Amino acid sequence: MAAPNHFDTHEVTNQSPPFADVDLFAVDPPLRDAVRANGAAADAKALAAFGQRWGTAEMFDLARQANENPPQLRAFDAQGVRQDFIAFHPAYHLFMAESIAARLQASTWRADGGAAPAPAQVTRAARFYMAAQVETGHLCPITMTRAAVAALAVEPDLAAKLMPKIAAREYDPVFRPWPEKKSMTLGMGMTEKQGGTDVRTNTTRAVAAGEGYAITGHKWFLSAPMSDAFLVLAQAPGGLSCFLTPRFRADGSLNGLRFQRLKDKLGNRSNASSEVEFTEAFALRVGEEGRGIATVLQMVQLTRLDCAIASAGLMRMALAQAIHHARHRTVFQKPLAEQPLMQAVLADMAVEVEGAVALVIRLCRSFDLAASDGREAARARLLTPAVKYLVCKIAPALIYEAMECLGGNGYVEESILPRLYREAPVNPIWEGSGNVMCLDVSRVLEREPEAARAVLAGLVDEAADLPGVSAAAGFIDANLSAAGSQARSRAVVERLANLAAVAALRGSAPAPMPEIFARTRLAESRSATYGASDIPMSDAASILRRALPE
Numbered sequence: 001m002a003a004p005n006h007f008d009t010h011e012v013t014n015q016s017p018p019f020a021d022v023d024l025f026a027v028d029p030p031l032r033d034a035v036r037a038n039g040a041a042a043d044a045k046a047l048a049a050f051g052q053r054w055g056t057a058e059m060f061d062l063a064r065q066a067n068e069n070p071p072q073l074r075a076f077d078a079q080g081v082r083q084d085f086i087a088f089h090p091a092y093h094l095f096m097a098e099s100i101a102a103r104l105q106a107s108t109w110r111a112d113g114g115a116a117p118a119p120a121q122v123t124r125a126a127r128f129y130m131a132a133q134v135e136t137g138h139l140c141p142i143t144m145t146r147a148a149v150a151a152l153a154v155e156p157d158l159a160a161k162l163m164p165k166i167a168a169r170e171y172d173p174v175f176r177p178w179p180e181k182k183s184m185t186l187g188m189g190m191t192e193k194q195g196g197t198d199v200r201t202n203t204t205r206a207v208a209a210g211e212g213y214a215i216t217g218h219k220w221f222l223s224a225p226m227s228d229a230f231l232v233l234a235q236a237p238g239g240l241s242c243f244l245t246p247r248f249r250a251d252g253s254l255n256g257l258r259f260q261r262l263k264d265k266l267g268n269r270s271n272a273s274s275e276v277e278f279t280e281a282f283a284l285r286v287g288e289e290g291r292g293i294a295t296v297l298q299m300v301q302l303t304r305l306d307c308a309i310a311s312a313g314l315m316r317m318a319l320a321q322a323i324h325h326a327r328h329r330t331v332f333q334k335p336l337a338e339q340p341l342m343q344a345v346l347a348d349m350a351v352e353v354e355g356a357v358a359l360v361i362r363l364c365r366s367f368d369l370a371a372s373d374g375r376e377a378a379r380a381r382l383l384t385p386a387v388k389y390l391v392c393k394i395a396p397a398l399i400y401e402a403m404e405c406l407g408g409n410g411y412v413e414e415s416i417l418p419r420l421y422r423e424a425p426v427n428p429i430w431e432g433s434g435n436v437m438c439l440d441v442s443r444v445l446e447r448e449p450e451a452a453r454a455v456l457a458g459l460v461d462e463a464a465d466l467p468g469v470s471a472a473a474g475f476i477d478a479n480l481s482a483a484g485s486q487a488r489s490r491a492v493v494e495r496l497a498n499l500a501a502v503a504a505l506r507g508s509a510p511a512p513m514p515e516i517f518a519r520t521r522l523a524e525s526r527s528a529t530y531g532a533s534d535i536p537m538s539d540a541a542s543i544l545r546r547a548l549p550e
């Protein structure tokens, strides 16, 4: 007699279907409106094609595989010879190939390394935002590669040699010297054991050697270690300087990068982050000796922007999963999405995410216009650290709340929520942690108070009729001169970023979104949890329809 199948005792019902095979662009009206409002309406068709590809069940499954099979360090070969090779799962390589084919690593640059015309930043940000919803780990080398071009601008001859490989559409993971490859990626090495924020304490040394320099020292976090070259900070005779350090020497031999181990990270598991020692590694100087921080800051400004875009993307996917589930799950004879208390939670989260996407896309517009418009350049300088601060910091709490909307299923690895949740805290920590972003805003306020006041006045003009705007501006203004008062700077930066979000929403979102965001995020004191903001029930339903059309 056949053994009874215990799973025959019940039917599986009342479970939500997977959120997959969706067009990530089409199902996201806040993104579409932000793209349109910031000069990229003509790119909608291409963005929809991208959204369709990245929203397939296949891509979600590949993302799971890339994260369940983290990279491995193979320091030696079978014979004990050093190879310093990191092996990645094929799914990771597939994401690299997809993102590079879509030119996420280079579309904001012209072939010569100059800035591509508007709306290159906005269009790329929309793609980056959708990619981050699916697989974020591989975006680390993608963001570093595109940002490194900004630092390379001080060495036009070097940039001219590298640009064809950086901008190529064909990902080439082969472990060979970069001149022999179809394309290349770049990483960066700044953080050392004794200091990541305070890079002036770097102990890694650079001495002139042959046609370049020899670098000796260590880096404590060096992500994407299979990059073809790294921008590395080291102490040269003339002070802290920036160097391009390739994986191979000009004669084709392995360069002096000795990987000690890979970090065992909370999240970001598809991507490798290494500890590395440099033993007389060959390098070329980028910029003058002593100008290392100034050179690398050009790069860091762009990676910070990408941190904020990626965090907005993580939140968006968490929100979409929560709304999707709530529409399919019935509790007490009614879909969760129709339960007033769940509506209040979801609507509050939707307001948060729409503010974040409007904010990052509008900031990208400033980057698009910076070269021709001094006010937009000042806006980008002041707001980038503020936006990174706010958007990256709110992501973990929002993703956790979305996880709870799925109940127990949200806590289980088969749902995407645990991965999104583990991923979120890296963005506020790296490329300048929260306090460092606040100090950066203070620095801009101190150095260019007139330009900062003009940016503030512009934000107020754009949203003058909305609740809380003039009070927030007054608070920020009153603290401008007290920028030295570091203890208050989180309060200033948070208000500044929320004020910028209100102005961005005013430009891209229909009523009542700008008013609701302004009232609940600027005018009223913020509650500690989602669902406690005062959003009328009549608005909640339309907010949810907008957040994820049925």
Ligand SMILES: Cc1cc2nc3c(=O)[nH]c(=O)nc-3n(C[C@H](O)[C@H](O)[C@H](O)COP(=O)(O)OP(=O)(O)OC[C@H]3O[C@@H](n4cnc5c(N)ncnc54)[C@H](O)[C@@H]3O)c2cc1C
Pocket: 187, 188, 189, 190, 191, 194, 195, 196, 197, 198, 221, 222, 223, 224, 265, 268, 273, 426, 429, 430, 431, 432, 433, 434, 435, 436, 439
């Ligand atoms: C997954 C991951 C990948 C990374 N990849 C790279 C990489 O590829 N290349 C690279 O160079 N680095 C990388 N980093 C390192 C990262 O950039 C640093 O960890 C970060 O800059 C913080 O530096 P730290 O760890 O030395 O902390 P610290 O600099 O010691 O900072 C600790 C805390 O002190 C705060 N703080 C610092 N200064 C002040 C101050 N004056 N006043 C008040 N508070 C302050 C900071 O905000 C932070 O909260 C990576 C980190 C992670 C987690």
